[in-house]
Amino acid sequence: MACGDDGKLSLDSIRDSLIRQEDTIIFNLIERIKFPINPTLYKQQLPPSNISGSFFQYLFQETEALQSKVGRYLSPEENPFFPDNLSDSIIPLTKCTPVLHPAAESVNVNEKILDIYINQMLPLFCTEADDDANFATTAACDIQLLQALSRRIHYGKFVAEVKFRDSTDEYKPFILAQDRDALMKLLTFEAVEEMVKKRVAKKAKVFGQEVTLNDSVEEMKGKIDPLLVSRLYDEWVMPLTKLVEVEYLLRRLD
Numbered sequence: 001m002a003c004g005d006d007g008k009l010s011l012d013s014i015r016d017s018l019i020r021q022e023d024t025i026i027f028n029l030i031e032r033i034k035f036p037i038n039p040t041l042y043k044q045q046l047p048p049s050n051i052s053g054s055f056f057q058y059l060f061q062e063t064e065a066l067q068s069k070v071g072r073y074l075s076p077e078e079n080p081f082f083p084d085n086l087s088d089s090i091i092p093l094t095k096c097t098p099v100l101h102p103a104a105e106s107v108n109v110n111e112k113i114l115d116i117y118i119n120q121m122l123p124l125f126c127t128e129a130d131d132d133a134n135f136a137t138t139a140a141c142d143i144q145l146l147q148a149l150s151r152r153i154h155y156g157k158f159v160a161e162v163k164f165r166d167s168t169d170e171y172k173p174f175i176l177a178q179d180r181d182a183l184m185k186l187l188t189f190e191a192v193e194e195m196v197k198k199r200v201a202k203k204a205k206v207f208g209q210e211v212t213l214n215d216s217v218e219e220m221k222g223k224i225d226p227l228l229v230s231r232l233y234d235e236w237v238m239p240l241t242k243l244v245e246v247e248y249l250l251r252r253l254d
């Protein structure tokens with residue numbers, strides 16, 4: 001959502017952005033699964049070391065701190081994983097009318113995303129082969145992928161805002177009653193979710209194809225299992241997006 005795009009805010013335009021973000025997530029996944037899990041990266045400090053926490057945490061925190069200095073977290077689309085570790089931006093804030101309610105800043109599910117990523121996603125997508133010692137490169141892929149997942153999931157704030165603006169009378173009573181279940185039901189479109197699952201599986205098949213100059217139409221094993229990508233969206237990406245939507249709506253009238 002670029003600065004000044006408020007007038008173009010519609011459910012269709014927000015969904016178009018979610019569709020484009022699928023490409024980023026799938027390409028980043030393909031990059032990450034070139035490497036095994038590399039568990040040492042997340043578990044222990046690598047010697048010699050005077051850092052606290054895992055090597056991955058260190059790299060991620062330092063990356064965020066640097067990106068924060070150059071304005072990454074001035075964007076309402078970006079949500080930090082380590083908000084307590086950020087430096088002020090040296091880039092001045094662009095003056096544009098905020099699209100989201102100010103309470104949006106307090107909605108951040110990155111702790112959940114990181115936990116699911118390390119403990120459930122990586123074992124599902126990556127081989128458990130021995131560490132290959134490509135720790136820094138693996139972590140760089142992780143950071144890109146986690147930031148893409150986080151951006152997609154927190155886009156739920158924009159989805160919720162547009163749904164609230166389009167159907168204020170329907171949402172308002174449930175927000176006033178702080179009724180999570182009713183909000184969840186109201187914002188859910190099962191047919192859309194089915195389309196998303198099918199589309200990401202198809203994209204995974206196409207993006208993961210081996211491209212050769214040999215014209216014989218031999219089916220080759222793709223770089224990524226399309227069913228796993230569909231499962232990623234079904235079990236984590238869409239439920240977390242909906243959680244963000246509910247959390248945002250609960251605060252929308254504050």
Ligand SMILES: O=C(O)C(=O)C[C@]1(C(=O)O)C=C[C@@H](O)C=C1
Nearest residue numbers: 159187188189190192193238241
């Ligand atoms: O497109 C929407 O309406 C959304 O809220 C996004 C989304 C998703 O995460 O893709 C989430 C909930 C809906 O049930 C359908 C799709």
